[in-house]
Amino acid sequence: xxxxxxxxxxxxVPLITAVILIFLNKSVIAxxxxxxxxxxxxxxxxxxxxxxxxNDGIQTLNLSNWDAPFGITLVxxxxxxxxxxxxxxxxxxxxxxSFKGIGEAREKHHFYAALQFLIVGxxxxxxxxxxxxxxxxxxxxxMSSYALILLGGTxxxxxxxxxxxxxxxxxxxxxxxxxxxxxxxxGTLNMAHIAERISEISGISQPGVISIxxxxxxxxxxxxxxIFPLYFWLPGSYYAxxxxxxxxxxxxxxxxxxxxxxxxxxxxxxxDGGYVQQVIMILAILTIIAGIIGAxxxxxxxxxxxxxxxxxxxxxxxxxxxxxENALTGSxxxxxxxxxxxxxxxxxxxxxxxxxxxxxxxxxxxxxxxxPGFSWTFFLAALALxxxxxxxxxxxxxxxxxxxxxxxxxxxxxxxxxxxxxVLISIMKIFIxxxxxxxxxxxxxxSVPYKQLLIAPVILVILSICYGVGADFVYPxxxxxxxxxxxxNIYIDAVLKE
Amino acid sequence: MKTSNVILQSMTKVLLFLIMIFSIYIFFxxxxxxxxxxxxxxxxxxxxxxxxxxYDLQTVRNILPVNFLYMVAVGLVFAIGTGVGSLIFxxxxxxxxxxxxxxxxxxxxxxxxATLFDLGVYLVVVGVTMSIIQTIGGDDE
Numbered sequence: 001x002x003x004x005x006x007x008x009x010x011x012x013v014p015l016i017t018a019v020i021l022i023f024l025n026k027s028v029i030a031x032x033x034x035x036x037x038x039x040x041x042x043x044x045x046x047x048x049x050x051x052x053x054x055n056d057g058i059q060t061l062n063l064s065n066w067d068a069p070f071g072i073t074l075v076x077x078x079x080x081x082x083x084x085x086x087x088x089x090x091x092x093x094x095x096x097x098s099f100k101g102i103g104e105a106r107e108k109h110h111f112y113a114a115l116q117f118l119i120v121g122x123x124x125x126x127x128x129x130x131x132x133x134x135x136x137x138x139x140x141x142x143m144s145s146y147a148l149i150l151l152g153g154t155x156x157x158x159x160x161x162x163x164x165x166x167x168x169x170x171x172x173x174x175x176x177x178x179x180x181x182x183x184x185x186x187g188t189l190n191m192a193h194i195a196e197r198i199s200e201i202s203g204i205s206q207p208g209v210i211s212i213x214x215x216x217x218x219x220x221x222x223x224x225x226x227i228f229p230l231y232f233w234l235p236g237s238y239y240a241x242x243x244x245x246x247x248x249x250x251x252x253x254x255x256x257x258x259x260x261x262x263x264x265x266x267x268x269x270x271x272d273g274g275y276v277q278q279v280i281m282i283l284a285i286l287t288i289i290a291g292i293i294g295a296x297x298x299x300x301x302x303x304x305x306x307x308x309x310x311x312x313x314x315x316x317x318x319x320x321x322x323x324x325e326n327a328l329t330g331s332x333x334x335x336x337x338x339x340x341x342x343x344x345x346x347x348x349x350x351x352x353x354x355x356x357x358x359x360x361x362x363x364x365x366x367x368x369x370x371x372p373g374f375s376w377t378f379f380l381a382a383l384a385l386x387x388x389x390x391x392x393x394x395x396x397x398x399x400x401x402x403x404x405x406x407x408x409x410x411x412x413x414x415x416x417x418x419x420x421x422x423v424l425i426s427i428m429k430i431f432i433x434x435x436x437x438x439x440x441x442x443x444x445x446x447s448v449p450y451k452q453l454l455i456a457p458v459i460l461v462i463l464s465i466c467y468g469v470g471a472d473f474v475y476p477x478x479x480x481x482x483x484x485x486x487x488x489n490i491y492i493d494a495v496l497k498e
Numbered sequence: 499m500k501t502s503n504v505i506l507q508s509m510t511k512v513l514l515f516l517i518m519i520f521s522i523y524i525f526f527x528x529x530x531x532x533x534x535x536x537x538x539x540x541x542x543x544x545x546x547x548x549x550x551x552x553y554d555l556q557t558v559r560n561i562l563p564v565n566f567l568y569m570v571a572v573g574l575v576f577a578i579g580t581g582v583g584s585l586i587f588x589x590x591x592x593x594x595x596x597x598x599x600x601x602x603x604x605x606x607x608x609x610x611x612a613t614l615f616d617l618g619v620y621l622v623v624v625g626v627t628m629s630i631i632q633t634i635g636g637d638d639e
Contacts (some may be wrong), residue, residue: 003588004588004589004590005584005585005588005590005591008591011592012578012581012582014583015574016578017580018574019571019574019575019578021571022567022568022571023568023571061590061591062590063590063591063592064590064591064592064593064594064595065589065590110567
């Protein structure tokens with residue numbers, strides 16, 4: 001098989017699968033098989049891609065054979081390859097969970113096809129090296145997410161999807177405006193080429209117009225990535241759809257925003273101590289605080305996890321904003337950890353809510369008696385989330401805090417440290433109130449296919465544990481990813497072939 | 499109240515074909531001049547929409563008994579297929595091929611795989627537009 005096209009396969013396989021699934025909408029069983037198999041193949045392909053990037057360096061593909069910077073270039077550096085791999089794994093787990101967890105009515109209405117289109121968008125956004133193409137893949141991702149958030153048409157879904165669509169349409173409009181601004185200043189859309197042009201026009205400091213464009217991009221990506229104060233739509237909207245969709249949204253969509261911030265800020269708006277960097281740092285810290293307040297305040301299991309997404313976004317962005325190699329490595333480490341563990345936790349609280357028939361923690365209790373497998377999985381996931389060593393949250397946070405202190409951002413680093421404690425409290429609240437205590441009987445408990453639903457979260461939690469315990473093995477990959485962010489010339493040279 | 503649609507319906511019978519022919523012209527014009535699958539598709543959808551306004555949803559369904567969602571999928575098959583074709587020749591995804599061919603009567607023809615891709619776009623556009631209009635405009639019984 002053609003090897004120069006290898007990096008497009010994790011985008012192409014879900015795309016072809018989605019088309020096949022449209023034709024199979026009558027047969028639920030066939031849809032499950034096709035989407036499960038395809039997701040597995042995507043995982044294998046993206047793992048091979050990571051390996052290829054590790055051995056041969058950054059992979060590029062000039063679509064339609066138009067040379068960079070004139071055509072659209074896809075670029076797989078280690079960061080994007082790792083994120084594509086993580087996305088594929090999370091998608092695979094959510095698809096397995098959906099077999100029993102989404103309901104046949106939704107399966108018959110193109111649920112799996114929409115999910116595959118969403119993977120196309122997410123993997124594409126991680127892979128593309130063209131700023132306008134990034135917008136296009138954002139749209140692919142958003143269109144599918146509109147379908148997924150609406151599918152089922154319950155009242156809460158209809159109410160929340162209006163907000164969700166409105167917010168995203170506005171932010172997409174801003175995205176195009178921002179790209180237009182940038183294009184009028186630098187005259188190119190290829191990200192490596194933009195970076196090169198910006199460094200040509202920047203003397204001692206970046207011109208003001210670049211900072212303005214940087215802030216507009218921050219608003220656009222911040223709306224997707226849920227940073228303070230642009231996260232207002234997220235707790236409501238993510239709450240509406242069923243668990244597997246929530247897991248996909250929570251694990252992937254916000255991370256695409258975060259990735260875009262990382263990519264554009266390392267390439268374009270990198271100026272140390274510059275305006276944009278300060279804004280990101282302050283917003284990141286406020287994001288952590290806002291997330292913590294939400295996570296502690298709610299007694300609704302889903303809301304607690306949703307607010308934990310916001311905390312994580314803040315932690316990752318704080319690491320990025322220090323632009324310190326340690327902290328950046330930590331951020332990437334934490335980003336991947338967070339994608340896996342958030343997906344696991346969403347699936348777990350989804351299972352919890354299915355068993356007990358409620359999202360309210362006050363009406364749950366004693367799950368450990370009848371569901372020990374679930375309870376221990378949840379316990380491990382909770383520890384991993386809050387970063388207890390040697391689990392996977394630990395390494396990332398240590399590096400971020402270390403980097404923060406060594407760059408003398410003491411307040412931010414201290415808040416990141418303190419946030420772990422509050423995250424632990426918020427997640428232990430679920431554990432103590434939901435899992436411990438007197439067992440209760442729930443009305444529909446018996447009809448829940450508990451064992452089948454547990455498979456996907458268990459896979460994710462095991463992966464997350466391996467990711468933490470095997471940090472030594474993972475570290476070279478992560479540091480390679482951070483290297484092309486710190487030393488952007490590697491990225492630029494790989495794309496422009498200089 | 500029943501309104502009389504005689505003028506609209508009579509006009510539609512003529513205009514429908516004119517718009518269709520024009521959309522096909524626009525579709526083929528698309529390579530070096532303005533036009534292509536997207537605009538062509540929109541024009542075709544416009545024609546079908548006119549039919550829908552002049553008559554009703556049932557008439558349109560009788561004339562075009564197509565599941566428009568499948569039309570989208572078929573269009574995607576064309577578009578993706580054109581791209582995947584380049585994988586077989588180990589060329590970057592979406593690389594197109596073209597050549598001149600001599601056909602009796604018609605003479606020299608310049609053939610390009612981009613047309614196949616555009617046909618996919620055309621089908622997707624018609625399919626998506628019509629699905630949206632049917633969903634919004636139609637009363638699902």
